[in-house]
Amino acid sequence: MHKRYQRQAILPQLGKEGQEKLRKAKVLVVGAGGLGSPILTYLAAMGIGTIGIVEFDTIDISNLNRQFLYKEREVGQPKITIAIERLKEQNPHLCYVAHSFYLNEENILELFPQYDIIVDGSDNFKTRYLINDACVITKRPLVSGAIYQFQGQVSVFNYKGGPTYRCIFPEPPSALEAPTCATAGIIGATAGLIASYQVMEVVKIIGEMGNILSGKLLVVDLLQMEHQTIQFKLQPVNQAIEQLTPIPDEYCEIKSEEKVAVNQIDHWQDLHPKGVMIDLREDYEREEHTIKDAQWCPLHELPEIVNTLPEDQPILLFCQNGIKSKTAYQWLKEKNDKLILRELEGGLEQ
Template identity: 50%
Template sequence: MSIIEDFLRYSRQMNLPEIGDLGQEKLKKAKVLVIGAGGLGCPILQYIATAGVGTIGIIDFDVIELHNLHRQILYIEDQVGLSKVTTAKAVLEKLNPLIAITAIEEKLMIENATKIIDGYDIVVDGSDNFATRYLVNDTCVLLGKTLIYGSILGFEGQLAVFNHNGSKNLRHVFPEPPNPKEVPNCNLNGVLGTLPGMIGMMMAHETLKIILGLPTLRNELILFSTLNWSFTKLNF
């Protein structure tokens, strides 16, 4: 891709003095793995892809279902029953054909986590269960990878950056995962479709800032209630 093509596509962000040519080159060289291609993963993927992150991996073993469509906006009804990762890859390649996208249609497990995560600089966790979140966190700590964390339920979301330049990780906030029987989930409690869009965009925003070397969250957990627009930042 030529410098002219770069500028034509990315000029609105390259015009920012904090980005410019050097920042766009950082984005092009970055390797980001997104865990999950669901409610959080869809907006994360859209925004880091269109911003020009050069290498993106997507891992998810699920298929598109009708009840996904109100919030997982990479997909349409005709794609129900298809693989999320292969569908997401195809859509993202149309949004930005100048980047490399790898679809990993597997379940992230202890047996494959190290091998998969080790190929990327930054991990963005859009998973929806505590077992995966702790596996991702512990693997990132082991490998020294930066982790962007987000979670949603109902009208509320959380956001943090873990294990970045010596910062703390998930276990410093929540040392152990909760009892699965005591954990509410979106299947039973529901979620308004716009919420994962907002939290996912915030996760994408932090990802881009980290790549660009801009100020980012450090040992801070954001609690965001969209019902009454309360925004709380907790230090840990």
């Protein structure tokens, strides 16, 4: 046994036998972002023998408040390449496997059987439901985490035939009910804490010790410093999944019928003098750039004005990077399909 693992191997609950189990384990982490970054760091530090990573995104400057695997000079580079370089520096004695593709119905069922445990560090509901269903079909335990502002959730699904993600969240939420870190914000420490909980569940599963969070959802509120555990039971129908069913686009993913480029704003205003422009940004985002005659309505306040919007004039939704406008577009479509909606493609920063 390598000396680097001495401090954990002296734990009576783990010991040398447990450390050997960690060495032989194969763990797949989906996502190398806010959750995935600290998850991967701890898994590598404790000696998980084979670590697979699913990631296709590149590093953005906004990632750096919580994704400590990356540095500012690496902005624009593939996350998976830098992550593996950094992990090898940390612990070169392990096997790191890069899966640099978008997880989908065509590749997931071939990938999951290569690993013992799946750890979900994704940031969208469509991927979470896909991962859950694939874990049921391939009979793999799923260690799940989710973060939102100062809050987080952790659970273990499909553990030894136990409750699944769908047993507590049967259906995906609408776009406005499912904000991302980009639209709602996130404190880096929230991601770090939830990731640590996920890693502990991985260790407990491999080492066959402790109380596994199966049939239990741990909810953490760091602003109020409160922890709550929600119990839920297996619904047998959710263990009977035999094939993957794609999540419809109206859930979780947002598509618009017409987009306006940022350099077309003046022209759009000339064409639609009675049109409505809605600025969905937060107050701090409006310090550098405002648009004349635009109505300011932060995304979370949209329900307060929905009934005041005209049905006979086009409505142009815009934000800083295009994410909030996509969310608003889908939500407004669901509330009133008579609205003539347009969105500013890519937001003002394009």
